[in-house]
C-alpha cells in the first residue's frame with residue numbers, strides 16, 4: 461500500500477459483479493487476523509440469497525472464522541434497488557450502514573465492507589452507492605478487485621477514476637482469481653496494476669475458495685503481500 465497505515469474500515473469494491481470480491485474479502489480478513497488484528501466483515505446489501513441460505517458473509521465466515529453481519533438481504537439476484545422494489549421492501553439508509561459499521565468498529569481493529577456488484581450500484585432507496593458510503597467513512601480505504609483477463613484495464617481504470625473523482629482513498633488493486641497458467645495478456649495486466657502509484661496488493665490464486673478453511677487462512681497472507689506489510693503491531697486495538 462502507498463501509505464503504511466491501514467484504515468479502520470477497508471471497503472472492498474470490484475470492477476463488476478462476480479470478480480471475486482467475496483473471496484478477496486475473506487483473504488483480507490484472514491491476512492489481518494493472521495497479523496493479530498481483531499477483524500469483522502459487513503455486507504450492506506446481499507441480494508440473490510433466500511432466508512437461511514449462505515450469503516457472501518456466510519462464505520467469509522466459513523473461510524476465516526471471523527464475525528460477519530449483513531445490512532439487509534433480498535432474494536432477487538439483481539441490483540439492490542430494483543430487487544427491493546420487486547419485493548416490496550425498504551432498503552436500509554446510509555446512516556443505518558454507517559451505524560452498523562461503527563458498532564462493529566467499536567469491538568474490532570478493522571471492519572472489511574464488501575459492496576454489491578461494482579462501485580456505483582445503488583444501495584439505498586435514495587440511490588446512494590458504495591462510493592457514497594466509502595466517502596462518508598472518515599477512516600476508510602478502498603480495495604479494488606479486478607479480473608485478470610482482457611478488458612480489465614479499462615474497467616479498473618474507470619473505477620479508479622470514479623474513486624479519485626470523489627476523493628476516496630484507494631489502497632490498491634487485487635486480482636480476484638489468478639490463473640495457474642497465465643497468458644501474456646494476464647501477465648501484462650498484472651504488471652500494469654503493479655506499476656500504478658498505489659500498486660497491486662496481491663493476487664488470489666484460482667481455486668482458493670475450494671481450499672480447506674485451515675489452508676485458506678494459512679495461505680492468504682502470502683497472496684496479499686501489499687496488505688501484510690501494512691499490518692504493524694501499532695494497529696492493534698488498545699495499543700497507544
Ligand SMILES: Nc1ncnc2c1ncn2[C@@H]1O[C@H](COP(=O)(O)OP(=O)(O)OP(=O)(O)O)[C@@H](O)[C@H]1O
Nearest residue numbers: 477478479480481482483577636637665666667668
Ligand atoms: N480465486 C478464485 N478461484 C476460483 N473461483 C473463484 C475465485 N474467486 C472467485 N471465484 C468464484 O467466482 C464466483 C464469483 O466470485 P465472488 O462470489 O467472490 O464474486 P463477487 O465479486 O463477490 O460477486 P458479488 O457481486 O455477487 O458479490 C464464485 O463462484 C467464486 O467461488
Ligand SMILES: [Mg+2]
Nearest residue numbers: 481482516574
Ligand atoms: Mg460477493
